[in-house]
Amino acid sequence: MTAGSRGDVAPFTGxxxxxxxxxxxxxxxxxxxxxxxxTDSGVGFHPLPVDPRAELLExxxxxxxxxxxxxxxxxxxxxxxARTVAARMTDDLLAAAEDCEVLxxxxxxxxxxxxxxxxxxxxxxxxHLQPLAPTREFAPxxxxxxxxxxxxxxxxxxxxxxxxxxxxxxxxxEVRDRLGLPRRRPGAAWRAxxxxxxxxxxxxxxxxxxxxxxxxxxxxxAGYWWPYDRDPGLPPELRDFLDAxxxxxxxxxxxx
Numbered sequence: 001m002t003a004g005s006r007g008d009v010a011p012f013t014g015x016x017x018x019x020x021x022x023x024x025x026x027x028x029x030x031x032x033x034x035x036x037x038x039t040d041s042g043v044g045f046h047p048l049p050v051d052p053r054a055e056l057l058e059x060x061x062x063x064x065x066x067x068x069x070x071x072x073x074x075x076x077x078x079x080x081x082a083r084t085v086a087a088r089m090t091d092d093l094l095a096a097a098e099d100c101e102v103l104x105x106x107x108x109x110x111x112x113x114x115x116x117x118x119x120x121x122x123x124x125x126x127x128h129l130q131p132l133a134p135t136r137e138f139a140p141x142x143x144x145x146x147x148x149x150x151x152x153x154x155x156x157x158x159x160x161x162x163x164x165x166x167x168x169x170x171x172x173x174e175v176r177d178r179l180g181l182p183r184r185r186p187g188a189a190w191r192a193x194x195x196x197x198x199x200x201x202x203x204x205x206x207x208x209x210x211x212x213x214x215x216x217x218x219x220x221x222a223g224y225w226w227p228y229d230r231d232p233g234l235p236p237e238l239r240d241f242l243d244a245x246x247x248x249x250x251x252x253x254x255x256x
Contacts, residue, residue, distance in 0.1 A: 001029040001093060001113050002106035003048065009034045010227035011129060011203055012106065016043040017228040029096045041228040046096040050085045086112065086171035097122065107132055111168045111189065112175060119179025126200035133219050134158045135212035165190045
């Protein structure tokens, strides 16, 4: 289960296809506009009703993201947008989960997905594309590259974790009510996952971000999950360039 832009979806097509090759039955649950990404991969698809481009990024509120002059300002705008559409995805997330044996949850959907897993008594695992857990070694990546020192970095990480829980809190409460679970404060749910060492795999290279030494057990860096590609062949010009000399270094900008 994942939500967001293409960069929040594409890596899971490759991970899903690898799980299919290993003998598992996999369904990618995300926005309907991304269905073509999984074509021919053997991965099933369950669409979510929200179109992130047409209904979020290209709206006046979405276009206002570019006018935010700070990372915090962008986060506040994104949080407001996510809160408005979360409830519309709940029915489809529940419907998809009812046919599953385990839920794999990307970072943006962890609060809601974990509540669904708890209510349906399903095991779940987090799949994060960024380091989201608190650490003394660096501040939350979504806030930029500034460091506030060991104590400040860790406090900022805790604050970011609680803020992410708060964004989907209304949808999470609705799910817990529907599934007969007791109500919980958003922070309580996050702390419960941390105390239980809830497993999270991180889809980036340890050569780019080494696993922080103070991370709790259950947080592992797994390496990149490359998107599934129906045609892995390279254009002849690019192949000739790569073969002509030492391996180049590629620097990309993610889904930007």
